Amino acid sequence: MRRIGFVGLGRMGLPMAQNLARAGYEVLAWNRTPKEAEGLHPASLEEVAQTGLVLTMLADDRATEAVLPTLMRHLPPGGVHVAMSTLGVPYSRSLWTRHREAGQVYVAAPVFGRPDAAEKAALRVVAAGPGEKLAELKPLFLALGQEVYEVGEEPPLAHAVKLGGNFLIAAMLEALAEAYVLVEKNGVRREDFYRVVAGFFRSPVYENYGRILLERRFTPGFALKWGLKDVRLIAEAADTTHTPLPLGHLLLDRMLEGVARGLGEEDWTAVLRLVEAHAGVEG
Amino acid sequence: MRRIGFVGLGRMGLPMAQNLARAGYEVLAWNRTPKEAEGLHPASLEEVAQTGLVLTMLADDRATEAVLPTLMRHLPPGGVHVAMSTLGVPYSRSLWTRHREAGQVYVAAPVFGRPDAAEKAALRVVAAGPGEKLAELKPLFLALGQEVYEVGEEPPLAHAVKLGGNFLIAAMLEALAEAYVLVEKNGVRREDFYRVVAGFFRSPVYENYGRILLERRFTPGFALKWGLKDVRLIAEAADTTHTPLPLGHLLLDRMLEGVARGLGEEDWTAVLRLVEAHAGVEG
Amino acid sequence: MRRIGFVGLGRMGLPMAQNLARAGYEVLAWNRTPKEAEGLHPASLEEVAQTGLVLTMLADDRATEAVLPTLMRHLPPGGVHVAMSTLGVPYSRSLWTRHREAGQVYVAAPVFGRPDAAEKAALRVVAAGPGEKLAELKPLFLALGQEVYEVGEEPPLAHAVKLGGNFLIAAMLEALAEAYVLVEKNGVRREDFYRVVAGFFRSPVYENYGRILLERRFTPGFALKWGLKDVRLIAEAADTTHTPLPLGHLLLDRMLEGVARGLGEEDWTAVLRLVEAHAGVEG
Amino acid sequence: MRRIGFVGLGRMGLPMAQNLARAGYEVLAWNRTPKEAEGLHPASLEEVAQTGLVLTMLADDRATEAVLPTLMRHLPPGGVHVAMSTLGVPYSRSLWTRHREAGQVYVAAPVFGRPDAAEKAALRVVAAGPGEKLAELKPLFLALGQEVYEVGEEPPLAHAVKLGGNFLIAAMLEALAEAYVLVEKNGVRREDFYRVVAGFFRSPVYENYGRILLERRFTPGFALKWGLKDVRLIAEAADTTHTPLPLGHLLLDRMLEGVARGLGEEDWTAVLRLVEAHAGVEG
Structure with missing residues (x-):
């Protein structure tokens, strides 16, 4: 069973993380204000990062930036950060640069759909990143939604x-x-x-x-x-x-x-x- | 076979008139620049009006106003004018008043759809006017389109x-x-x-x-x-x-x-x- | 003493008419709701028009159109209509055509300034019309304001x-x-x-x-x-x-x-x- | 003779600095691309800051930020930074906070006027900062322009x-x-x-x-x-x-x-x- 990290258990993030758990992932989950939720394993940001595959679903650029230094510090070389929030293009570009310089992989995968769609695993995922990585992540994305649109190799394109x-x-x-x-x-x-x-x-x-x-x-x-x-x-x-x-x-x-x-x-x-x-x- | 008048054989009007002919109406048709078209009977505005049921499908308020006096003069008492063009609300209101004062019936029935939809009788008709008259006209509208939406008794509502x-x-x-x-x-x-x-x-x-x-x-x-x-x-x-x-x-x-x-x-x-x-x- | 007609005694028109009276004109004045005012001679629209030089200062196109047929009928050949209201360009153009066809002269002379400027004869007049007519009217305009700007021979230009x-x-x-x-x-x-x-x-x-x-x-x-x-x-x-x-x-x-x-x-x-x-x- | 520092000798800054020199100030001037100019003493940013009174007239927030660390490091305690550029309000607020924390004084004094007004010392200065400091700076501002408007104690107000x-x-x-x-x-x-x-x-x-x-x-x-x-x-x-x-x-x-x-x-x-x-x- 693949172990992954999930950051941000808000109205969107919580049902998404639970759908991943339901699909068979072992989900180490972190939220700013700790939250118990069925199927998820509460964990520190460090532990989340150490899984090597971290999904973030946070309110905005600022909330993402608030966890980023810790995530980057603990994400192993070659580790993957999948940003699923709706982020600004310049900020997404900066994530790309910084992860690359740290020898990490950055994938952008924001989603269309309101909370009810998140619950029903009926989101639409727009993904951009290295081709082989997108291929690898596809089953994970399909546990969240019904459709994945790949729009290129450069992550900010998805945003x-x-x-x-x-x-x-x-x-x-x-x-x-x-x-x-x-x-x-x-x-x-x-x-x-x-x-x-x-x-x-x-x-x-x-x-x-x-x-x-x-x-x-x-x-x-x-x-x-x-x-x-x-x-x-x-x-x-x-x-x-x-x-x-x-x-x-x-x-x-x-x-x-x-x-x-x-x-x-x-x-x-x-x-x-x-x-x-x-x-x-x-x- | 019901005999009706049709005014305006443009990119929308021509296929609409022909669909009516195909549906079994005897269509007396008038166009500003005379036009031969299969299934239609060329006629003067007077003759068109004398059928007692006239559909207009003209470019705009002005083009409609250009034929209106003749139509009104020759439309028999109780005769019906169905304005299918996209007209202005104030102009539609004036048509309503004038026809009523002349003892005639005014129905507004503009359509959604581009010329290809007109050809395929796939328009959507938005109709407003006296209830019994709309009921009567429904088969005619269905010869033009797939759906009729009735939106009230006052014709300008449809526009x-x-x-x-x-x-x-x-x-x-x-x-x-x-x-x-x-x-x-x-x-x-x-x-x-x-x-x-x-x-x-x-x-x-x-x-x-x-x-x-x-x-x-x-x-x-x-x-x-x-x-x-x-x-x-x-x-x-x-x-x-x-x-x-x-x-x-x-x-x-x-x-x-x-x-x-x-x-x-x-x-x-x-x-x-x-x-x-x-x-x-x-x- | 030159006898002139003035139509419209509102917040702007009244002080303007009175300034003309003060400047020595005999002002026959008409208002929709009759109004007594020092220095002005109440008169019918007909009498106003018969002076041969009529200034209108009315709310808008519609208010001007409401008096126009009577004015035109009674303005003598060669008579002058000076429209001082802020009118629409198309409406001003129609006034120009109609007066010309009736053998009358149309001058446009709208003004800048709020009621206090009208009272102090401190308006700015923008005038357009036949050159010799503008020259003739200049003293009259200067009784209303401090400055006259001539902007061409075609009256709608002033509007x-x-x-x-x-x-x-x-x-x-x-x-x-x-x-x-x-x-x-x-x-x-x-x-x-x-x-x-x-x-x-x-x-x-x-x-x-x-x-x-x-x-x-x-x-x-x-x-x-x-x-x-x-x-x-x-x-x-x-x-x-x-x-x-x-x-x-x-x-x-x-x-x-x-x-x-x-x-x-x-x-x-x-x-x-x-x-x-x-x-x-x-x- | 008061010795002051001036940073930024562009189309606005150069004539301003020269007007100050003409008014009797000893002006140590710095520009990103060194520039000889009559009446001004070329100096390093350090020297400029060490005068204890530095005026900046740079293109934007970013250009100001580029020199700020050096300026702040060398501005003596109680030293004054007068930002005359048009800066953003949030950036101006950050300058205020940082100078205060460093025991320095920040005054905002952007100007109205194009380069020709700068040359003629005909700018209008909008100033905000501590009252006694504005009083002290007033003669300096009047060497640049004809009018000084004080708009409060909080510098970002001027911006x-x-x-x-x-x-x-x-x-x-x-x-x-x-x-x-x-x-x-x-x-x-x-x-x-x-x-x-x-x-x-x-x-x-x-x-x-x-x-x-x-x-x-x-x-x-x-x-x-x-x-x-x-x-x-x-x-x-x-x-x-x-x-x-x-x-x-x-x-x-x-x-x-x-x-x-x-x-x-x-x-x-x-x-x-x-x-x-x-x-x-x-x-």
Whole structure:
């Protein structure tokens, strides 16, 4: 039985680690605030690193950086760090350089899917890294999700793809929110509009988000403050490559407004509240 | 065999009229520039109106208004006008008022789908109007498409829904174009990104547009100048109801730029060229 | 003593008409809701038109159009209509055509300045029309303001210049509002920022608006709903000429939000309230 | 004669240092690439720091950080660092903390004005720091400029004010560029519009920028790449304080586009070229 390390037992990380345990891995798990969880073996960061194969699933660049020196110090030569969080492209690039200089292997494998998908092992993994390493890791990824997309040898590419995808989702969310309010101000019942949208796009993503917005369920699956974090990373990826991104910056203003107005802990679909407020509509 | 009138034999109207003929209707058809077409009976606007059931599928508000006085004069009392074009909400409202005052029935039934869907009778019809009239027209609509969505008794609602839907599509197009350029500037191959997007959204609409953008096929299915027309109607629906619509106005600027730069006759997916130009990327 | 007609005795029109009376003109004045005012002779639209020189100062295109047929019917051949309101460029063009076809002269002469400037005869007049007619009208314009700018023979040019100018003012207002909130969120006292801005730009316009924003005096000099009207005309001038105008559309969204939230009757500097609300700042 | 250190002899720093020499200071000057200049004494960073009063005028945060460790090491206890560059607020905050911890004094004193104003000692200094220190430095500041604005005891406030001011200037530039193109597409000659704008705002800043845009003089006074740098710092100040800044982000996209298209070395007024290109207008 392969022994691996897992760092970060949050809303995403916990079910992921447990799915790995269920798939037969011996999972040494570490969380900032210690957590007991069925199937996982609590361990120190050192022990986690010493397994030689560490997966990190942490909130952001900063949380990853907080554990990195310890991980790097204890990861054996040739050891592998698989970063599954949504990280910034420049930060991912720095991880790549540092691990390489330390004789370690860095793989980027961020995932698409909300916590319910993590639980059902229905994530989609976007992976980039050395070809043979990706091949080796494929069974592990398939224990987490239904699909693995390999996008190249350079790890930061996977994070760029992930951010591009999140940009599309955030854009869809903004578009849906504006559209709901627009058609309603023109007399349309939102549920009528929803039926047409669902029928037209025939996408589970539109159906899911469209319904959440319709039902105004703003209890967090994915908190707006994390939406802001992602949009910041998207803006960073644009800024550092001199890419104008007007829609991306519109999303950034929306998320900044959400947090400024105290909606940071609600689900990011709560942007609907902002669109409604601007239009003088009672939600 | 029911005899009906059809006005407007463009890229959408022609296959629609022919599908009706194929479904057993006797179609008296009129086009501004006369057109012979299999299965259709060329007729004057007067004759078309005298059938008592007239479908219009014209470019815009103005083209509809150009035929309206003649149609109204010759449509018998109780006669029905089904406006299938994408019209502005205020203009749709004026059609409603005028037909009612003339003792005529006005039904709005705009459609989703590009010319290839029109040919395959695979359109989606969004209908609004008096309930019994919609019931009566349902078989006719099903000869054009696979699905009919009824959204209320007031005809302009259907046009509002149609514009809301087009807004979502145009927003998706902008988001895809910005995303392709963003990830590419970060080193990603566009086709790698496409695979992930297609897998994630699992929507034929994303697949279709994503592929057109990937292959840079800008030969018009739906010309950018018509995209501008639609986005103008969306902005009008926002403006007349005091609805801020930042994403809608971003799309308006994009389409204005497209036409200003001479891309009006290309497919509206050519907004990708603009996004590339802003980012200093050779297409 | 020259006898002239004046239409529209609102916050701007009334002091303008009175300044003309004070300058020695016999002013036959008409207002939609009749108004007694010192120095002015109440008159019917017909009488006003029969003077042969009519100045209009009305809220917008629609209010102008409401009086136009009567004015045109009674304006003698060779009679002059001077449109001093801020009108849309396409509407100004239509006035030009119609007066020309009626053998009448059309001059556009919109003004810069708020009601206090109108009272002090300190407006700035932007005039366009036939050269000899502008020369003839110059003394009249100088009774209203301190400066006359001639911008060409085609009257709509003056309205285009006026809209371009209003665009700059609205943009300055948005910039000031965003800047005040930005520096305050970074710890700066707004009055400290104001002193620097006033010192740097050395412009009475920045001083005036900067101070109004600082003191939060939102009692209308120029109501936000009229700001919306102007920004709509600016957007129309962009739209009809295929000019992308991202900053203009940002202003449009801001004004739409203001009216949607019930601030239409406040001074348009109340956009500051919106900027504050978005940033979670108590005003 | 007071002996001081000056770091950074670029287009702004050189004339500033020379004005100080002319005002009677003994100026020990350091530049990354050594530079002989009348009135200045070339010195090492160490010597510069040992004077006990060091002014830095460097391109950005990074260039300042490059010299900081050496400066801090050699600045005597109680020594003063006056940062005159336009720095980011978070970076300014970090300088404040670090100097304080080292027993040194940090004063922020960024300036408004382009190189020609620096030469004429006509800058405007925005200063923040301990009150008695600002009083002491006032004569020095007045040797550089005509006006000193004190905005508080906390140094980062001065950088926040400076960024807020630059935001207003960049916004004015965008507004002027859009306005010129808008009125021209409506038939107006740009110079006619310029006369009206200059007359209305009565601001040397509008006159100066309006004329540069009119004459299309894009030889750099202030290079577009530095405009991008400033707008990035503005966006950072918004981001870190959760302040939506739609106009700021519009400016960011504009500057990113400018650099992406190879205009980074032109004057930042070259944004006009971009506005023209979007509108399909030949410059």
